[in-house]
Amino acid sequence: MEEILNIFGLETSLFLFQVINFLIVAFILKKFLYNPLMKKLDERKNKIEKGLKDAEDAGIALENAAQERQKILAGAKADADAFAVSAKAALDETKEKFTADAKNRSQQIIEEAKQKASAEFENMNKQIGAMSVEIAGKVISKTLEGLFTEDEKQKVTARALEKIKKGDYEKSAN
Amino acid sequence: MQISPGVLFTIAGFPVTNTVLVTLIVDIIIVLMVFSVYKAMSLRPGRLQNAVESVMGYFYSATKDIAGDRVSFIYPWVLSFFIFIIFNNLIEFIPGFESIRFFSQHAAEGHEHGVPLFRAATSDLNLTLALAVISVIMSHFYSIKYTGIKSYIGRFFSLKMFGLFLLVGMIELISEFVKFISFSFRLFGNIFAGDIALGVTQYFFVMFAFEMFVGVIQAFVFAMLTMAFMTVLTEKSH
Numbered sequence: 001m002e003e004i005l006n007i008f009g010l011e012t013s014l015f016l017f018q019v020i021n022f023l024i025v026a027f028i029l030k031k032f033l034y035n036p037l038m039k040k041l042d043e044r045k046n047k048i049e050k051g052l053k054d055a056e057d058a059g060i061a062l063e064n065a066a067q068e069r070q071k072i073l074a075g076a077k078a079d080a081d082a083f084a085v086s087a088k089a090a091l092d093e094t095k096e097k098f099t100a101d102a103k104n105r106s107q108q109i110i111e112e113a114k115q116k117a118s119a120e121f122e123n124m125n126k127q128i129g130a131m132s133v134e135i136a137g138k139v140i141s142k143t144l145e146g147l148f149t150e151d152e153k154q155k156v157t158a159r160a161l162e163k164i165k166k167g168d169y170e171k172s173a174n
Numbered sequence: 175m176q177i178s179p180g181v182l183f184t185i186a187g188f189p190v191t192n193t194v195l196v197t198l199i200v201d202i203i204i205v206l207m208v209f210s211v212y213k214a215m216s217l218r219p220g221r222l223q224n225a226v227e228s229v230m231g232y233f234y235s236a237t238k239d240i241a242g243d244r245v246s247f248i249y250p251w252v253l254s255f256f257i258f259i260i261f262n263n264l265i266e267f268i269p270g271f272e273s274i275r276f277f278s279q280h281a282a283e284g285h286e287h288g289v290p291l292f293r294a295a296t297s298d299l300n301l302t303l304a305l306a307v308i309s310v311i312m313s314h315f316y317s318i319k320y321t322g323i324k325s326y327i328g329r330f331f332s333l334k335m336f337g338l339f340l341l342v343g344m345i346e347l348i349s350e351f352v353k354f355i356s357f358s359f360r361l362f363g364n365i366f367a368g369d370i371a372l373g374v375t376q377y378f379f380v381m382f383a384f385e386m387f388v389g390v391i392q393a394f395v396f397a398m399l400t401m402a403f404m405t406v407l408t409e410k411s412h
Contacts, residue, residue: 008299009178013188018197018295018304025201026254032212034250037223037230044217 137161175370179298180289182276192290193298200261200295241405244320248404251312255305256397259296263365263389266294267382297366299358306357309400310350317407325410353403357396364392
């Protein structure tokens with residue numbers, strides 16, 4: 001047995017040296033390589049997971065914002081439509097009111113003009129009548145000159161004028 | 175090439191062999207790597223951190239797939255075995271690694287050409303046995319810790335099924351001792367045989383590539399077997 005051990009060079013001191021040596025190396029590897037590296041890997045994993053979660057949250061927030069925007073736009077459109085309808089109604093109402101007012105006012109103006117024209121016409125008729133009587137008086141007086149005495153002439157003229165004033169002038173005015 | 179490692183010198187009776195020297199060099203390389211990753215560790219990994227994270231991530235998920243929630247205590251051992259063994263296996267592929275000879279009082283005895291100054295530490299049975307012992311003992315330690323002493327003993331000594339389980343338990347107990355041999359000699363044999371094969375073929379490039387492949391595979395096999403044994407032993411026995 002001892003011969004076999006000698007052939008392979010087995011020695012207790014060398015064996016123990018290798019045991020202790022490996023345990024020290026294993027300790028150093030565990031303490032300064034595996035543990036810190038695992039910590040870093042976990043940290044990286046958490047960071048990646050957090051990043052993914054944040055991205056997912058941001059996506060959801062973006063989607064919500066888009067929905068909210070769509071909702072606000074739809075609300076605004078509905079408000080605008082309602083406002084346009086009410087504005088159109090108000091405009092129509094105002095337009096109708098203004099049209100009716102204008103119509104009334106024009107009717108009134110026409111009535112007033114008619115009345116004024118009628119009054120003017122009457123006045124003119126009166127003036128023309130008066131002028132006609134005066135002209136007629138002068139024509140009669142001129143025509144009767146030399147045919148009658150002054151006194152007769154005056155009487156005939158007055159009677160003719162009186163007749164004109166009473167009958168013919170009014171008939172012709174209508 | 176002798177099976178036992180070459181003694182370079184002794185310190186207070188402790189024989190400093192070429193494999194011990196290489197083990198210390200590998201330790202320094204691993205520690206430098208660990209601290210350069212530790213110092214530059216950030217959420218945006220650099221090249222080295224990225225490489226370490228990839229290896230770590232692979233072993234972590236592989237262990238989690240098999241061991242479930244016991245991954246937290248199993249995977250550090252699995253990964254430590256892998257890193258330590260792969261560095262020790264691949265260091266011998268540095269050109270001229272075993273060409274440098276060392277002449278000393280100890281080396282001169284029976285070696286007129288001296289002994290190699292460097293030799294892959296995994297071609298020394300002391301290291302492979304040490305790793306096997308740690309792997310098996312830690313598996314049993316976690317078995318007691320996580321399944322309880324009663325379940326642990328019940329795994330090997332049970333009178334269920336008219337004593338048939340006792341027979342199975344005995345076989346399992348023997349297999350636990352066999353693990354020391356299988357673990358240590360598998361790794362030792364592969365790397366030592368590779369050393370000899372490389373020497374014989376004068377570092378023929380096909381053999382060189384094959385031995386590099388063997389070095390990676392053996393580190394992986396050791397780590398995966400440790401994971402499997404730890405997982406099986408930390409399961410509650412029925």
